Amino acid sequence: MPANGLTRALQGLGRRVTDRIWRLGFAARFLMATVMYSGTALRRFNLTIREIYFTGVLSLIIILVSGLFVGMVLGLQGYDTLQRYGSSEALGILVALSLVRELGPVVAALLFASRAGSAITAEIGLMKATEQLSAMEMMAVDPIARVVAPRFWAGVISMPLLAMLFSAMGIFGGYLVGVQLIGVDEGSFWSQMQASVDFREDIMNGVIKSFVFGAIISWIAVFEGYDCEPTAEGVSGATTRTVVTSSLAILAADFILTALMFRGA
Amino acid sequence: MSSEPLVKLTDVNFTYDRRPVLQGINMEIPRGKVVAIMGLSGCGKTTTLRLIGGQLKATSGEVKVNGQVVNDLDNDGLYALRRRMGMLFQFGALFTDMSVYDNVAFQMREHTDLPNELIHDLVMMKLHAVGLRGAQKLMPSELSGGMARRVALARAIALDPLLILYDEPFAGLDPISLSVVGKLIRTLNDALGISSVVVTHDIQESLKIVDYVYFVSEGKIVAQGTADEIKDSAEPYVHQFIWGEADGPVSFHYPARSFGEQIYKEAARAR
Ligand SMILES: Nc1ncnc2c1ncn2[C@@H]1O[C@H](COP(=O)(O)OP(=O)(O)OP(=O)(O)O)[C@@H](O)[C@H]1O
Ligand SMILES: [Mg+2]
Numbered sequence: 001m002p003a004n005g006l007t008r009a010l011q012g013l014g015r016r017v018t019d020r021i022w023r024l025g026f027a028a029r030f031l032m033a034t035v036m037y038s039g040t041a042l043r044r045f046n047l048t049i050r051e052i053y054f055t056g057v058l059s060l061i062i063i064l065v066s067g068l069f070v071g072m073v074l075g076l077q078g079y080d081t082l083q084r085y086g087s088s089e090a091l092g093i094l095v096a097l098s099l100v101r102e103l104g105p106v107v108a109a110l111l112f113a114s115r116a117g118s119a120i121t122a123e124i125g126l127m128k129a130t131e132q133l134s135a136m137e138m139m140a141v142d143p144i145a146r147v148v149a150p151r152f153w154a155g156v157i158s159m160p161l162l163a164m165l166f167s168a169m170g171i172f173g174g175y176l177v178g179v180q181l182i183g184v185d186e187g188s189f190w191s192q193m194q195a196s197v198d199f200r201e202d203i204m205n206g207v208i209k210s211f212v213f214g215a216i217i218s219w220i221a222v223f224e225g226y227d228c229e230p231t232a233e234g235v236s237g238a239t240t241r242t243v244v245t246s247s248l249a250i251l252a253a254d255f256i257l258t259a260l261m262f263r264g265a
Numbered sequence: 266m267s268s269e270p271l272v273k274l275t276d277v278n279f280t281y282d283r284r285p286v287l288q289g290i291n292m293e294i295p296r297g298k299v300v301a302i303m304g305l306s307g308c309g310k311t312t313t314l315r316l317i318g319g320q321l322k323a324t325s326g327e328v329k330v331n332g333q334v335v336n337d338l339d340n341d342g343l344y345a346l347r348r349r350m351g352m353l354f355q356f357g358a359l360f361t362d363m364s365v366y367d368n369v370a371f372q373m374r375e376h377t378d379l380p381n382e383l384i385h386d387l388v389m390m391k392l393h394a395v396g397l398r399g400a401q402k403l404m405p406s407e408l409s410g411g412m413a414r415r416v417a418l419a420r421a422i423a424l425d426p427l428l429i430l431y432d433e434p435f436a437g438l439d440p441i442s443l444s445v446v447g448k449l450i451r452t453l454n455d456a457l458g459i460s461s462v463v464v465t466h467d468i469q470e471s472l473k474i475v476d477y478v479y480f481v482s483e484g485k486i487v488a489q490g491t492a493d494e495i496k497d498s499a500e501p502y503v504h505q506f507i508w509g510e511a512d513g514p515v516s517f518h519y520p521a522r523s524f525g526e527q528i529y530k531e532a533a534r535a536r
Contacts, residue, residue: 134358
């Protein structure tokens with residue numbers, strides 16, 4: 001009977017949707033617990049600083065190098081387009097605005113998700129699989145307060161700083177290609193940039209974006225790790241899900257934030 | 266008060282998903298005694314320890330520790346109770362991002378305001394007790410399985426708990442460490458006046474140190490008695506277990522169709 005097959009397909013679809021929604025609810029409660037039990041992470045701030053080292057500082061190289069290359073490409077592409085309209089001295093504006101508003105926060109977040117998010121998930125997942133989290137519970141130490149919260153805040157704090165460094169490196173890359181290599185006038189490159197990049201409109205909005213992205217990535221990473229099946233396959237699946245889910249979430253959130261921020265402009 | 270056992274399980278049932286793991290367990294751990302839980306792999310020993318530690322909640326029945334019903338405790342109550350318990354995990358469960366020293370010092374740093382020098386002395390004492398004072402700087406990945414277990418033991422006794430739960434303390438130890446750890450369990454118990462639950466397969470070693478034994482099979486207690494009673498027991502379960510016989514009332518196999526029937530069916534299907 002075809003109706004039978006259809007019913008089963010619908011049932012399957014329904015179950016998958018409700019499963020997702022359950023998990024989302026569970027993740028939301030987990031986030032609340034993480035924030036509520038953040039006392040330890042903030043009071044004993046060296047716990048969080050240690051994690052900032054692992055997530056933030058160890059991501060520096062990839063962020064700086066990628067920023068430089070993205071900026072250099074922007075310099076080439078931007079010059080090519082701008083000089084057709086005879087406005088190649090606007091290159092500084094183009095490079096700075098693209099980086100500060102969009103590419104800095106978004107590309108840095110994507111890199112951060114795959115460099116640090118995956119590592120956080122794998123670490124927490126392995127701690128779960130080897131019963132370290134259970135052992136901690138048995139020692140009357142809450143793993144959410146001791147393990148999860150410091151990693152979460154480390155991600156939230158590192159992300160805006162990394163995005164800023166990414167943008168700064170990118171602007172330097174644009175300068176290298178535009179001014180040093182192609183020969184755009186150095187004075188107008190910098191002065192036009194300074195004149196048209198607005199601190200509140202452009203820079204602060206970029207920082208807000210990267211802050212939101214940092215929270216999203218850290219949330220997904222700690223949740224996937226904490227919630228994973230405590231086996232080798234479970235950890236590897238969770239790590240993959242962290243990268244895929246947070247990348248999609250970053251792009252979706254970027255669209256929403258951009259629509260809200262630059263509506264009038 | 267003190268005549269009341271430290272741990273008391275009354276009619277405890279426990280079910281994973283729908284599969285019953287423990288059925289009608291009645292068990293008492295008197296204060297100051299070492300009690301062993303023995304049984305085949307998968308019979309529910311670790312589960313029993315987790316029920317006592319409050320990491321699992323009994324499906325029905327009552328688990329009482331130090332006068333408190335574990336099933337009814339809220340999170341804070343549970344954590345307060347656990348500060349007075351130590352647990353040695355079956356696979357050690359050392360924190361892999363910390364050195365041996367930091368593992369043992371973990372609880373002291375989390376739960377007390379002791380100055381560093383005092384923590385240092387305490388850690389050295391605990392490590393000395395398990396013979397690993399020289400290994401304090403090593404990371405868990407640099408330890409052998411038996412060494413890791415001894416460090417885990419030092420960590421479990423870090424705060425001189427009231428009750429220590431040992432999950433397979435003897436597995437993977439060489440004969441010397443094995444008898445040292447056995448004696449250590451007994452000495453700790455008597456010197457500090459704590460109570461101990463030892464889950465183990467190692468009959469010969471554990472009979473030397475324990476006061477009382479429970480035999481668990483398929484989620485039920487099938488025999489119990491003092492160490493001497495057990496040694497002289499004529500109970501078929503106990504006899505089979507002590508002499509390691511494959512045939513007897515305890516089944517070595519996870520429940521399945523009879524092997525002959527399965528082979529016959531598979532052969533028929535292949536045809
Ligand atoms: N997380 C779980 N989900 C479902 N079933 C489980 C889970 N953990 C254990 N079990 C089942 O519960 C039963 C008892 O497990 P338990 O770990 O208590 O055994 P054990 O007596 O400690 O065995 P061993 O001596 O091998 O450590 C086993 O049959 C196991 O299959
Ligand atoms: Mg076990």
